[in-house]
Amino acid sequence: MTAKGDNVVIRSLTQIGACGLFLLTILAAVPRSLRHGRETVRQIWFVGAMSLTIVMTCGLFVGMVLGLQLYDVLSIFGGTSATGTVVAIAIYRELGPVVTALLFAGRAGTSVTAEIGLMRATDQLDAMEMMAVDPIAYVAVPRFLAGVVALPLLGVVFCAMGVFGGHLVGVTWLGIDNGTFWSNMTATVDVHKDIVNGVLLKSFAFGIVVSLIAVFQGYTTPPTSEGVAYATTRTVVASSIAILALDFVLTSFLI
Amino acid sequence: MTDDAIVRIRGLTTVLNGKTIFDNLDLDIPRGRITAIMGPSGTGKTTLLKHITGQMRGDAGSVEVDGENVPALSRERLFGLRERIGYLFQNSALLTDFDVFENVAFPLRQHTRLPEELIRNIVLNKLQAVGLRGAARLMPTELSGGMARRVALARAIVFDPALILYDEPFVGLDPIALNQVLLLIRTLNQTLGITSVLVAHELAAVQKVAERVYLIANGKVVAQGAPDSLADDGSPWTAQFFGGEADGPVPFQYPAGDYATALGFPGGKA
Amino acid sequence: MTQRRSYAVGTGLFIVLGFSALAYLATQTTSVANATQGASYMVETHFANVGQLKTRAPVKIAGVRVGSVQSIELVPGKEEAKVTLSIDDRHKDIPDDSVATIFTSGLLGDQYVGIQFGRSKTPVKEGGEIGLTRPAQQLEEMLGKFFGGGSAPDRLGGTFHVTAEFTNVGALQPGAAVKMAGVPIGSVDSVVIKPGSSEATVTLGIDKRYSQIPDDSSAAVFTSGLIGSQYVAIQPGGSPEYLAEGDSFVLTQSALQLEDLIGKFLVNGSPSDNKSGGAQGSTQPDNAGKK
Structure with a gap:
């Protein structure tokens, strides 16, 4: 695809361009893959439901540590009653979607890349071609759609666990008044700005990017074990960069 | 004999990355027979199969399968054609997500809306034919290489195709498994009349089943005929290939520059 | 098929969980909870x-x-x-x-x-x-009431300009008020560095209604309250002559920095006073160390 002598910039641009074209291929194949709806459901199970444990655990700890840190800092200003508010806003707007997407890239993205890469390496994709089954519609699109559907749901679950964790530390351990904690939160957090534009929209965008990168890397990997290993690494690296860069862009548009 | 050819290749020329794979190649696969395509490694035997299935297209020439010109087919027509072609991959290419039963049932589920009862009957029938009905609920990772290839064969024949392409079906099999596969190829050909194309380089195995052999080298058919007569037709290609000589028309040395120059001796031809 | 059905059930549960978490966030932690029903x-x-x-x-x-x-x-x-x-x-x-x-x-x-x-x-x-x-x-107005800052008066009668030179104007900005006896009589037109010296020249625009300012009056930069904005206060002298357009104040008092004021309360003076820093270094206790 690219010559070895090309420098990093040209190689990256080539990858980005190829990735963009691949997105068009996938989108064009979405109608054809409707008959593989069952496969999409199965993939939502694999990339979504199987990531629940890690997402819920991490959400809980992130919420707890935020509660602890904010309580410590806010107590300087005598503002510990705002702990719940700041925990909720920080999680909804940034940590929820971003950390969930990073976890998702590490947990589900890599497995999708490795799976497709190995299917390529063991001729399974060619075998599908030969059985007159379009591997884009049967393999790539369901995994892509599953990621796009699963990530917002995971993000929301992460946020719920985070708020719960913040409540656990703030109210149960550090003794902030329960009513204060909730009423300050409900008074300040806005459905549209913090949940729709924060968690849902960002997670949706990250879902598209992470799934696309994972499927693309798997699909274009050289069919060797070394190729699969590199592709998996590239999925994590490219996803992480893309998530954080896109987060900045989205935030600057939404704020 | 060539009057009823299921595959008719005329003037096929393919250049990949500057390397000529096929150079004006002509080849006929007779209907209802077992044909073997042999040749040294790297001569593009598998590539030839990919031309027949339409996964690759040549730069010139025609590939006609069952009366249809493959390179000119639309995606839908090509997929329609592929449903009539079975393909056995070298490494079996079973879908690792599914067990043996679902692997064989996969083409049926994808292309038909048959009732579950009927799918079950067809699949068990095919598995029985390859002797693996008892392994229906095993996963592909639990199978030996020979078993996996038989499962792949059951999957390839699930639509009762007119043509089966076997890509290196004998590689890596112990003598028992090899003979089982040979037996299956012959049985399928004789009982169902399926045209079979074998890509292989095991001469002994090919001689047991094939009725016709093409020897391909340097992008051309260098010899053809019945397997018994082919080995001593006097051509240097067949003599080297079937005699197993290390050097000959297929050189031992990969093409390279002057050795002395490469080593840095001043006397080399500069 | 049982395998597939279990995936479908699990996926369904996952989606339901996701949506209930969303409903929980939206209704229990946001202002929707306060919305009129x-x-x-x-x-x-x-x-x-x-x-x-x-x-x-x-x-x-x-x-x-x-x-x-x-x-x-x-x-x-x-x-x-x-x-x-x-x-x-x-x-x-x-x-x-x-x-x-x-x-x-x-x-x-x-x-x-x-x-x-x-x-x-x-x-x-x-x-x-x-x-x-x-x-x-408006918070500004409320603070203004406490600190007596107030805004510059309208210049309906036209203005005349006088200048004053200060060694330090603090945070004085053009537009700041000029007051006499606490009553705004004009505003600061410009604050510039006097060429070739370290002094600042402040041009004051004063309403013509208040033209009778003795020419030996002094001008000082004051701060309204503790955190208020700075203004120029004019303390009238006793001279029978009045300031005219283009004149300048003879006596000025520069801005007091809040830090300096606070420093005066402390025994050791301002730690930021670099001129005597060397001498004070030995006598000054290390506050950070004691705490």
């Missing part, structure tokens, strides 16, 4: 100034939320804002002579509309109006 009716009010009031801000009676701000629009042709309040149907008994006021929750919080009941027996109707309103209090 059920039917409501609209009441119109007019404010001279709505400050930072925003649509969907709460409407409260006795501190209890009874509705929200539906819309805020400028009345065409008037310096007046029309604010429509959406009030819950359960609170139908608001007297029509009640007073609507824009309050701020705490010192820095969001603004809301508070309704204080009047004595009338007739309640305000759907589409009716609460006629009595009190506009938003």
